[in-house]
Amino acid sequence: MKTIKKVIAMSLIFGLWGTALAGEMEDPYIWLEEVEGAKALAWVEKQNEVSLEQIKSHPSYKSLYENSLAILNDKSRIPHPITKGNSEYLYNFWKDETHVRGIFRRTTQKEYKKENPRWETILDIDELAKKENENWVYKGMNCLRPTYLRCMVSLSRGGADAVEMREFDIATKSFVKDGFFLPEAKSIISWINEDQIFVGTDFGEGSLTDSGYPRIVKQWSRGTPLTSAKTAFEVGEKSVGVWGDTLHDQDKDYQLLYEYKTIHEILYHLFQDNKLVTLDLPIDSTIKDIYKGNIFVELKSDWKGFKQGQVIYSNLDKLLVAKPNFETFFEPTDSSFLSSMSFTKSTILVTVMNDVKETLYRYTPKDGDWIKEQIEFDPNGSIDVLNTNRETNDFYVYYESFLEPETLYTVSGSNLKVEKVKAAPHKFDSSKYISKQHFAISKDGTKIPYFLIMAKDAKLDGKNPTLLYGYGGFEISLQPSYSATIGKNWLEQGGIYVLANIRGGGEYGPKWHQAALKQNRHKAYEDFEAIAEDLINRNVTSPKHLGIHGGSNGGLLVGATFTRRADLYNAVICQVPLLDMKRYNKLLAGASWMGEFGDPDIAEEWDYIKTYSPYHNVAKTTKYPKVFFTTSTRDDRVHPGHARKMVAKMKDMGHDVLYFENMEGGHAGAANNEQRAMVSSLAYAYLLEQLSYK
Numbered sequence: 001m002k003t004i005k006k007v008i009a010m011s012l013i014f015g016l017w018g019t020a021l022a023g024e025m026e027d028p029y030i031w032l033e034e035v036e037g038a039k040a041l042a043w044v045e046k047q048n049e050v051s052l053e054q055i056k057s058h059p060s061y062k063s064l065y066e067n068s069l070a071i072l073n074d075k076s077r078i079p080h081p082i083t084k085g086n087s088e089y090l091y092n093f094w095k096d097e098t099h100v101r102g103i104f105r106r107t108t109q110k111e112y113k114k115e116n117p118r119w120e121t122i123l124d125i126d127e128l129a130k131k132e133n134e135n136w137v138y139k140g141m142n143c144l145r146p147t148y149l150r151c152m153v154s155l156s157r158g159g160a161d162a163v164e165m166r167e168f169d170i171a172t173k174s175f176v177k178d179g180f181f182l183p184e185a186k187s188i189i190s191w192i193n194e195d196q197i198f199v200g201t202d203f204g205e206g207s208l209t210d211s212g213y214p215r216i217v218k219q220w221s222r223g224t225p226l227t228s229a230k231t232a233f234e235v236g237e238k239s240v241g242v243w244g245d246t247l248h249d250q251d252k253d254y255q256l257l258y259e260y261k262t263i264h265e266i267l268y269h270l271f272q273d274n275k276l277v278t279l280d281l282p283i284d285s286t287i288k289d290i291y292k293g294n295i296f297v298e299l300k301s302d303w304k305g306f307k308q309g310q311v312i313y314s315n316l317d318k319l320l321v322a323k324p325n326f327e328t329f330f331e332p333t334d335s336s337f338l339s340s341m342s343f344t345k346s347t348i349l350v351t352v353m354n355d356v357k358e359t360l361y362r363y364t365p366k367d368g369d370w371i372k373e374q375i376e377f378d379p380n381g382s383i384d385v386l387n388t389n390r391e392t393n394d395f396y397v398y399y400e401s402f403l404e405p406e407t408l409y410t411v412s413g414s415n416l417k418v419e420k421v422k423a424a425p426h427k428f429d430s431s432k433y434i435s436k437q438h439f440a441i442s443k444d445g446t447k448i449p450y451f452l453i454m455a456k457d458a459k460l461d462g463k464n465p466t467l468l469y470g471y472g473g474f475e476i477s478l479q480p481s482y483s484a485t486i487g488k489n490w491l492e493q494g495g496i497y498v499l500a501n502i503r504g505g506g507e508y509g510p511k512w513h514q515a516a517l518k519q520n521r522h523k524a525y526e527d528f529e530a531i532a533e534d535l536i537n538r539n540v541t542s543p544k545h546l547g548i549h550g551g552s553n554g555g556l557l558v559g560a561t562f563t564r565r566a567d568l569y570n571a572v573i574c575q576v577p578l579l580d581m582k583r584y585n586k587l588l589a590g591a592s593w594m595g596e597f598g599d600p601d602i603a604e605e606w607d608y609i610k611t612y613s614p615y616h617n618v619a620k621t622t623k624y625p626k627v628f629f630t631t632s633t634r635d636d637r638v639h640p641g642h643a644r645k646m647v648a649k650m651k652d653m654g655h656d657v658l659y660f661e662n663m664e665g666g667h668a669g670a671a672n673n674e675q676r677a678m679v680s681s682l683a684y685a686y687l688l689e690q691l692s693y694k
Contacts, residue, residue, distance in 0.1 A: 027580075029648045033587065033641035035633060040644065044633070047647065047659040051628075055658065058685040060493070067488040068677035071427060073097045074484075078408055078422045081112060084148030086391035092119070093138060100672050101125035102138050113421055122173050123153065137672075139163050143170075144191040145248055152180060152189050152197075158634040158663075162186050180222065186636075188214060190244040192255060195222040198232065198244030206237075211592035213241025217257055233257045233269060233276060240592045244271075249290045250390060254316075256287070262595030263474075264300070270320070277320055290316060291343045292365075296329060298338070300510040309337050309509045329363075329370070337509030339477065342388040344395060344413060349375075349385050355437070356449055356479060356507050358383045360397065362416065375416055378404075380435070382479040396421070400482045402453045403430035428487030432456060435480070440534035442503075443526040446515075449507070450531045451480060452540070454496040465691035466496040466541035467571075468532060472504035472524035473553035474596060475513035489684040495691075496540060502527035502557075518598040519608045525560050532561075532568045545691045547571030549683070552638055553578065553596075559614030559646070562624060571690035572627040573683050576635055579642040581613035582606070587639035615646055620653040628658040628686045630679060658686065 034040050055061065073096045081090040090112045095102040104123040111117040129136040139154035149170045154163040165187055167179030180197060182189070187201035200214030201207075203226075209215045215237060218229035235242045240260035247254045255271040261283065268279040268287060281287070284300040288311065295316045301308050309332035314324040329348075330338045336354035343349070348363040360375040360383050377383055381401030388395045393413020400406040405424040411417070434456050439447040458464055467490060471478055478499055486497055501507040504516035504524040516524040532548070535541050546569050550558040555577020562572045582600050584590040598605035610616055618624075627650070631643040640661060647659045660682060662675060 027645070029645040032644035032648060033639065035640060043648070044644070044661045048661060051658040051660050055682050055685050058689050060688055061681060061685040064489050064681040064684045065677055068485055068680045069673060071484045071488065072673040072677055076425050078406055078424050081387060081396060083387040083389060084143060085146050085389060087148065095673055099124070099126055100674070101129055101136060104138065104141070122170055123168065141168070142189060142191070144194060150176070150194060157184065159632070160634045160636045162636055165189060180220070186212065188243045190246045190255070192219065192246065196220065198255065199229065200241070200243055209235070209237050209239055209241050211240045212589055213592065215239065215242060217242050217244045232271060233259070235259050247290045248390070249292065254290055263592050264595045279319060280322060280324070288341045289343055291348065293317065295319060296341065307331070308511060311338050311341070332509055335508065340385065342385045342395070343390065344388050344393045345390055347393055347413070349388065349395065351383050351385060353477065353507065356477070356501050358479070360385065373416060375411060376418065380480065382481055401480045402435040402451065402482065403433055405482045405484070427484030428492055430487070433491055438534065440530040442523065442530040444523065446503070446527070448527045448530055449501045451499040452496065453491065455491070458496065460539040462539045462542040463545055464496045464541045465494060465545050465687065466498060466535060467547050467549055467687060468498040468500060468535070469549045470500035470502055470528050470557050471550060471554040472502040472516065472528065472557050475506035475510065477506040485680055489681070490687070493688060495687070498531065498535065500528055500531050517596060518605070521597060521608070522612055524557065525564060525612060528557060528561050529565050529568065543568050544570050547573070547687050547691050549573040551575035551577070555579070556614070560612040562627060563614045563617040564612065566622055566624045570625045571687055572625055573686065574627055574643070575630045576632060576638050577629070577642055578638055579646045580615040581609050582616060584642070587641060589637050590639070615649065618646070618650055618653070624655055626656050626658060626690065628683065630660045632662045634663070
């Protein structure tokens with residue numbers, strides 16, 4: 001999701017580990033929800049010891065780890081450029097074996113185009129962590145336009161979503177003495193001007209929603225204590241939360257407050273002249289941006305004669321006086337929708353996804369209409385437009401596919417000439433492999449796309465070790481992308497990789513997402529199972545050689561599917577998962593996801609949630625594959641208790657399962673490259689053991 005939703009930390013500041021006695025009586029494993037309880041951590045250490053010894057004993061583990069770490073630390077990968085306004089500099093955050101925690105650095109645009117540019121370090125996270133004796137993980141910068149020299153730096157302890165925020169001066173490469181500072185919390189800030197910010201944070205008792213997000217946004221002035229900040233807006237505890245944001249249009253800034261009633265329902269309030277004006281927009285729409293006085297809005301459902309998936313626009317001033325004149329900017333088809341918009345000095349760049357393949361267009365306004373031009377890129381990959389700003393029509397584009405590594409291009413705003421700037425090297429011989437798109441037929445007759453990446457000479461004899469990956473939620477699309485790790489540690493080991501584009505995701509826009517919401521969640525699982533069956537029917541693989549993989553909501557996906565159809569798989573990697581769908585809304589950020597799954601405390605909604613809740617559907621008498629669960633103690637988004645309790649329950653039922661909990665790393669499951677390499681290599685060693693020819 002390329003909107004504010006993507007940057008909102010779906011997490012909770014405090015741990016809801018104390019529970020009602022009734023809950024404790026119903027769930028004998030509830031003690032494992034006490035994240036840092038001595039008994040729970042002792043259990044974790046015991047599980048880790050057993051699983052690590054078993055998986056690391058695989059003869060391929062060492063080489064898998066070396067491959068993974070070399071890829072993560074590879075200095076030949078493209079340093080992702082970040083522009084800040086019309087500055088001559090490009091910025092980048094970089095990790096390698098020397099900079100384990102990473103450095104924030106910059107170089108000039110001219111220097112960047114060289115094979116080995118000279119970089120100037122702005123902030124060294126390793127140095128900071130050593131100086132302060134803290135396990136800092138960099139979580140980004142929020143900088144003030146138009147100079148972008150004053151920034152709020154977010155630092156996480158161990159990779160958690162909760163961050164400490166400090167004001168930083170890029171010009172002096174130092175933190176601002178007596179500048180804005182927020183202690184560790186899941187805070188959201190937005191610059192109003194150099195001396196004021198909007199801030200939503202943990203202001204104390206009663207300042208958070210049931211989801212653990214800020215329910216109050218305040219205006220905070222420089223040089224004053226946070227306690228004196230003036231409340232700009234507040235919402236009720238049942239809302240998901242409220243966030244401030246600033247949209248920039250030419251020389252004008254617009255302060256917006258986003259009131260999330262649910263994760264998919266938002267009221268937009270414009271903060272103008274110290275007053276709030278609620279914009280007359282459908283509650284399930286998404287503001288794309290404000291451009292040349294017009295507000296662009298994506299519709300998630302039909303509204304006032306416009307259709308679901310359309311992007312419409314109107315003059316903002318007219319909208320403020322309830323006299324908007326909306327016009328259609330983009331109209332989707334059955335197979336395509338607008339996946340992203342970017343704005344330059346005088347044009348709009350639109351990425352259109354058609355059957356999960358992207359095409360890039362430029363729209364130029366002329367005489368009250370739009371001139372549409374295609375920018376030529378191979379249609380079999382993913383396109384990411386970056387570094388656009390309102391000062392120039394030139395921009396950068398990343399392109400990649402399953403078999404083509406990431407390549408960075410510049411595009412001229414004057415003639416749309418595309419020039420390659422940098423290309424990441426091939427890390428495996430992709431000429432030996434082929435990617436194909438197929439469509440499986442789900443239970444209700446819907447065609448479900450998936451991508452198949454395999455060796456050109458692979459025999460379709462049903463014996464190929466095959467890994468099926470999926471997500472299927474929150475309108476997030478899974479697109480073709482190059483993974484050196486998959487290439488080295490799976491394809492080169494004789495494996496086949498499959499990417500599933502099931503409902504619940506965003507591959508066909510809002511309709512695809514909404515088709516698997518709440519009472520229809522089972523359709524995402526039916527889609528996934530349909531792809532597994534299609535792979536078996538095509539003789540690509542067989543249940544003995546088929547494994548599945550998913551994390552977070554994808555962890556729920558594979559948890560639900562292995563408990564529904566244990567006969568289809570022989571390996572399951574279930575990472576940082578939701579599994580206990582009866583209590584998910586009481587753990588960390590879970591309450592914010594009820595717009596996606598439903599409320600288990602409402603009997604009618606629990607009636608359908610309980611049909612797929614993995615924790616409630618695992619059975620003692622069913623034969624399951626040896627599932628590999630992973631999570632992180634420092635995950636403050638999806639509670640580690642989900643995985644812990646599932647493992648304890650399955651083991652007590654007599655099932656053979658594996659479990660690894662990283663003691664840091666947050667929802668990503670790892671805090672640095674060494675940890676990422678280990679977690680990744682554990683997964684591939686497990687897959688090779690479970691799915692190889694035997």
